[in-house]
Amino acid sequence: MKKLLLITGALAFILGGCGGADDTEDPAMDDDGAMEEEAADDGGSVSAEEGMALYEQNCMSCHGGDFEGMSGPALEGYSEDEVLAAIEEGPGSMPADIVTGEDADAVAKYVAEEG
Numbered sequence: 001m002k003k004l005l006l007i008t009g010a011l012a013f014i015l016g017g018c019g020g021a022d023d024t025e026d027p028a029m030d031d032d033g034a035m036e037e038e039a040a041d042d043g044g045s046v047s048a049e050e051g052m053a054l055y056e057q058n059c060m061s062c063h064g065g066d067f068e069g070m071s072g073p074a075l076e077g078y079s080e081d082e083v084l085a086a087i088e089e090g091p092g093s094m095p096a097d098i099v100t101g102e103d104a105d106a107v108a109k110y111v112a113e114e115g
């Protein structure tokens with residue numbers, strides 16, 4: 001039994017270590033990233049990581065992996081409400097309601113914080 005506990009502990013350590021490595025992948029984002037993660041923890045039901053995954057699936061192809069813009073404009077300096085409005089309305093050639101409900105909240109939060 002003791003051995004099993006040790007293995008579980010080691011696994012948790014390894015997994016934790018990997019998460020940390022991911023966070024530091026982009027050195028430019030480092031300082032902000034750490035602070036925003038804490039803020040997101042207090043912020044309620046939607047997590048920044050969820051928002052990031054949703055952004056990559058639904059928005060990145062038009063707005064770029066770094067919010068730099070591609071076929072859509074760069075997403076820098078938008079507030080959560082502005083992003084939500086854009087998701088609902090689908091301005092110009094952007095499709096409306098690509099994500100809805102909590103997913104939309106998570107993406108909007110992510111774009112507002114990171115963009």
Ligand code: HEC
Binds near residue numbers: 071078094
């Ligand atoms: C098919 C391409 C496409 C996808 C996918 C897409 N967008 Fe857009 N987006 C656009 C285009 C094009 C515009 C500019 C529309 C215009 O004003 O003419 C735009 C504009 C915006 C704006 C600015 C609105 C404003 O009022 O200035 C925001 C914010 C935005 N998109 C967020 C998102 C988010 C968040 C997602 C993912 C949920 C997303 N977009 C997915 C193409 C896209």
